[in-house]
Amino acid sequence: MAKKRQGPNKSEAIRTFYENNPNAKPRAVVEALAAEGLEVSAQFVSTIRSKQLATGGKTTKRAGRPKKVATKRVTKRASKRGRPAKSVIPAAGTAQLSLDELLKAKELIEEMGGIERARASLDALDQLSS
Numbered sequence: 001m002a003k004k005r006q007g008p009n010k011s012e013a014i015r016t017f018y019e020n021n022p023n024a025k026p027r028a029v030v031e032a033l034a035a036e037g038l039e040v041s042a043q044f045v046s047t048i049r050s051k052q053l054a055t056g057g058k059t060t061k062r063a064g065r066p067k068k069v070a071t072k073r074v075t076k077r078a079s080k081r082g083r084p085a086k087s088v089i090p091a092a093g094t095a096q097l098s099l100d101e102l103l104k105a106k107e108l109i110e111e112m113g114g115i116e117r118a119r120a121s122l123d124a125l126d127q128l129s130s
Contacts, residue, residue, distance in 0.1 A: 010040050014048045 013036070017029050024032075026042040026049070033040055097105075109118045 008038060010038055010044070011048050013038055014040065014045055015052055018049060018052065 010033075013033055014029060017032060018024065021028070026045040029045045030040055030042050109115050112118045112121060
């Protein structure tokens with residue numbers, strides 16, 4: 001951050017001089033402020049005066065970095081194209097399977113001759129038990 005200058009504000013001194021003497025020329029302002037101990041150039045006086053006239057006498061505040069606005073962060077975007085993503089989380093009411101159980105299920109499928117036959121066997125077993 002820039003340091004603030006110590007001492008009188010030259011721009012403010014020029015503005016107050018023009019409030020008391022609205023028709024003064026820049027050279028007259030330079031001479032009057034030199035008598036008060038402030039050293040300014042005629043170009044600087046003209047710049048301050050033109051800004052004062054453009055804003056209607058109001059001083060403008062510099063626009064800085066905008067204030068931080070709290071926003072909700074979205075970590076994953078929903079894809080609009082293609083199939084919906086499969087859920088890794090098991091459905092409600094189902095137990096999670098351990099790695100050993102999954103390996104045993106794989107061996108059973110291989111023994112039965114494929115996943116279609118294993119599914120057919122499980123469906124038939126389900127009908128028998130109900």
